[in-house]
Amino acid sequence: MMSSGVIMGQYYPASSPVHAMDPRAKILISVVFMVVLFVGNNFYAFAIMGAFAGLAIAASKVPVRLLIRGLRPILFIMAFTMVLHLFLTPGPAIFKIGSFTATWAGLIQGLFIGVRLVILIMFTSLLTLTTSPIELTDGLEDILKPFTRLGVPAHELAMMMTIALRFIPTLLEEAERIMKAQMARGADFESGNMVKRAKSLVPLLVPLFVSAFRRADDLAMAMEARCYRGGEGRTRMRQLRMAARDFVAFGLVIVIAALVIVVRIRFGPVVSRV
């Protein structure tokens, strides 16, 4: 359907041990992994984390091609940060362009940041690729539940996510229908410069918003009619259950975290600062 390379948020159905994991375990592991990724300050740390990510990817049966394709949208940001680092890090020069000096330290630092981004995107994509949106919202709600007392609206957040996911296809369909209706009456969405094209979207967005509000109104009434009264006293049909594999995976990520901290203390940063 969507030809763009955005794979974050997409689900890749397969039966693998990673798919079968408890969504809460997967979310927690991803969070720990991300933190550890920023604790790691040299390539040894990345070797350890890369190995872990590689293991997870292999176990997930998600095609590596798909994950690599998912990197495409961040290529620009990656190139941009790498170039910035290359020229803005002080140290012995490699070459000069005008008043900008590329340095060896910058090259290494740029590469370092690039590798970090690649691991980050690949691993977080793996979470959404192997976890269906329902499991993801169920898991999030459950993880956030202890924080309800601190004012975190866990149930409401999960409900909002569910409704958003439910209505995205409906609204996309509607947008297409309105667009066709406007085009049939001579509207032009494709030509002109940015400003003109943005302006031509107004007759699309106005009816879309009006309709979205009407839908929201209807939905609220339908939910009330089905006895919805917030998260309190509500049960769930699907029950989440942690299995042995979830504990093993979580144990593994803790070991990785410990290793990365050791490596950080032992070897220090990739580019020593003055």
Add this chain to the structure above:
Amino acid sequence: MAEDTGTIEARGLYHRYELGDKEYVTALAGVDAKVSRGEFLAIIGPNGSGKSTLAKHFNVLLLPESGDVWVFGMNTKDEKLTWEIRRNAGMVFQNPDNQIVATVVEEDVAFGPENLGVEPAAIRQRVDEALTSVDMAHMRRHAPHLLSGGQKQRVAIAGVLAMRPGCIVLDEPTAMLDPRGREEVMKTVLDLNKKHGITIIHITHYMDEALYADRVLVMDQGRVIMEGPPREVFLEKEKLVSLGLDVPPLGRLSEALGRAGVSVRPDALSVEELVEELCRLKSGA
């Protein structure tokens, strides 16, 4: 007042909507209506006749300004009973898209029982039963936006069924469907009424759907103006036409036949009945 736990009843129901500054429009101007347990009642009437407003009173989505609504012996004005009434008188709305909450069919059917705090294992059982009753069990894992209109409405009906209601109020459930979807929904509704004994209040502007009902209530300008078995109500063709309501096409056909000199029984309103009647006339002649 002794409240009958076997009926759903509106007594002297009056309701108006506020348009703005002290401006009101009266939607219900003193409605008396009664449905017995297990009955199939159809409510018809032109746009703005108040039929949807009446429907929303049975589910406590609206409260009467004056008068009372009793659902199986429970007064809708009693706040303690609101949720029990909503569970007992489930509601299906017109737009199939705007009443499905979840991203998977079975999750949506589970929404009602989840709100009621039913045990997980029991929810699973209710969901399976409800989906089987509306013949959607094979699509339990589907995403709702990929279903046809008729299928979506059946999922909505299953969602209500999973709450184990005594009555289902359907507010023009077929208005946005194609003929096939309409047929699916009507078949499901009839099935629930006949096999499961669920009370049905079916609001529609399709006269042929009202034919299935035990009783028809015709509304106009916030009042009930006619009431009775469909065959009797549809005999008063002039009155219905003057309200802008259409007489079932077969009614018009038999009328035309009458003018052409073939007098058929005026209450033969379904295709089968008319065929039978014509065959009888032919063999008799």
